[in-house]
Amino acid sequence: MGAQLRVYKRRIQAVTATKKITKAMEMIAASRIVKAQRKVAASKPYATELTRAVTAVATGSNAKHPLTTEVEAPTRAAVLLVTSDRGLAGGYSSNAIKAAERLRERLASEGKEVDTYIVGRKGVAYYGFRERKVEDSWTGFTDNPAYADAKRIAAPLIAAIQKDSAEGGVDELHIVFTEFVSMMTQNAVDDRMLPLSLDEVAEESARKGEILPLFDFEPSAEDVLDALLPRYVESRIYNALLQAAASEHAARRRAMKSATDNAGDLIKSLSRLANAARQAEITQEISEIVGGASALADATAGSDK
Amino acid sequence: MAAELHVELVAADRSVWSGEATLVVARTTSGDIGIMPGHQPLLGVLESGPVTIRTSEGGTVIAAVHGGFISFADNKLSLLAEIVELADEIDVQRAERALERAKAETDAAAERRAEIRLRAVAVR
Numbered sequence: 459m460g461a462q463l464r465v466y467k468r469r470i471q472a473v474t475a476t477k478k479i480t481k482a483m484e485m486i487a488a489s490r491i492v493k494a495q496r497k498v499a500a501s502k503p504y505a506t507e508l509t510r511a512v513t514a515v516a517t518g519s520n521a522k523h524p525l526t527t528e529v530e531a532p533t534r535a536a537v538l539l540v541t542s543d544r545g546l547a548g549g550y551s552s553n554a555i556k557a558a559e560r561l562r563e564r565l566a567s568e569g570k571e572v573d574t575y576i577v578g579r580k581g582v583a584y585y586g587f588r589e590r591k592v593e594d595s596w597t598g599f600t601d602n603p604a605y606a607d608a609k610r611i612a613a614p615l616i617a618a619i620q621k622d623s624a625e626g627g628v629d630e631l632h633i634v635f636t637e638f639v640s641m642m643t644q645n646a647v648d649d650r651m652l653p654l655s656l657d658e659v660a661e662e663s664a665r666k667g668e669i670l671p672l673f674d675f676e677p678s679a680e681d682v683l684d685a686l687l688p689r690y691v692e693s694r695i696y697n698a699l700l701q702a703a704a705s706e707h708a709a710r711r712r713a714m715k716s717a718t719d720n721a722g723d724l725i726k727s728l729s730r731l732a733n734a735a736r737q738a739e740i741t742q743e744i745s746e747i748v749g750g751a752s753a754l755a756d757a758t759a760g761s762d763k
Numbered sequence: 764m765a766a767e768l769h770v771e772l773v774a775a776d777r778s779v780w781s782g783e784a785t786l787v788v789a790r791t792t793s794g795d796i797g798i799m800p801g802h803q804p805l806l807g808v809l810e811s812g813p814v815t816i817r818t819s820e821g822g823t824v825i826a827a828v829h830g831g832f833i834s835f836a837d838n839k840l841s842l843l844a845e846i847v848e849l850a851d852e853i854d855v856q857r858a859e860r861a862l863e864r865a866k867a868e869t870d871a872a873a874e875r876r877a878e879i880r881l882r883a884v885a886v887r
């Protein structure tokens with residue numbers, strides 16, 4: 459076998475092995491999207507009921523709570539960034555990081571200091587490499603988050619927002635995550651969790667044509683709100699984590715699908731080249747044989763005379 | 764037919780039980796509360812403890828609820844909690860083991876959880 463042909467054969471082998479791996483990853487990701495979507499759907503009843511309850515207390519009572527009132531001049535804001543633990547998911551993590559950078563710039567231009575909290579190894583690595591300050595970070599569960607993870611994340615954030623901003627607390631709480639729109643579309647979005655903008659919530663329920671009844675609060679509106687809001691934050695974070703997980707799998711599936719397609723194309727063009735090389739080799743061999751034979755024939759013809 | 768109210772028992776990551784009921788008894792921070800159809804709109808904070816739902820078919824559903832909220836409006840009752848376990852789902856032996864372990868490790872939160880589980884089973 460000619461040297462050229464051997465090189466092509468070896469490359470085809472290597473690409474075929476890669477293709478097998480990317481194909482497997484694509485299929486695993488595809489099956490996980492469905493699971494993740496199911497989890498998002500399963501968490502929905504709790505989230506909607508909780509939002510309804512929060513709206514009911516906030517609109518149905520005159521209770522003033524630090525978590526629903528906007529500070530006159532907010533000076534610090536916390537940003538929770540949700541990225542993935544593992545790579546090979548196309549632009550998934552970098553899109554979320556970029557969205558966080560944009561939010562950070564916007565907040566800075568409004569004169570707010572930004573405290574960063576990160577979920578996922580990719581975000582931690584990005585901030586670590588640039589030696590930026592990270593308040594807190596969590597890793598190891600981004601592809602399958604549990605409610606306990608959301609609780610763990612929410613605890614320091616709620617503690618920070620309940621503290622006065624002069625003592626190192628924050629006035630606002632933002633979250634940056636990748637919203638799962640459909641199998642093909644996932645958007646990195648930023649969202650302000652707290653203080654709760656009640657107008658927005660009220661508008662949403664008004665759009666649904668829902669009239670909120672006058673609730674009787676047990677034990678009191680303030681106590682209910684006190685108990686509700688941390689749960690509300692946890693549920694929002696949980697929902698964001700679940701959507702981010704679904705988006706991560708969708709992004710990985712897409713990235714792996716294009717990798718598989720590219721490997722297929724590469725194999726095709728390489729085997730064309732290999733065929734051409736083999737053909738060239740054969741042609742050369744034939745012409746060598748024919749040339750040799752005719753030279754031999756010429757020689758014997760000459761000696762006969 | 765007696766009046767009914769619609770009950771949704773919802774945990775953070777799943778919907779546990781839903782159906783029609785004639786009476787729901789739950790423990791709020793200010794005491795046990797029984798809700799029957801036509802109750803006035805209510806929003807309360809739940810204590811950890813068993814919740815009893817008397818279904819319109821005459822059966823009883825008991826669940827261990829670990830913290831959460833109760834909200835009632837328009838004859839619709841929602842029970843929200845981070846963790847909800849139906850009494851039928853609770854493994855008594857496991858709960859007992861968990862209680863012993865929690866006592867040995869003096870883990871107050873885990874001990875309380877296990878106790879509530881056992882209490883819910885006892886009511887059953």
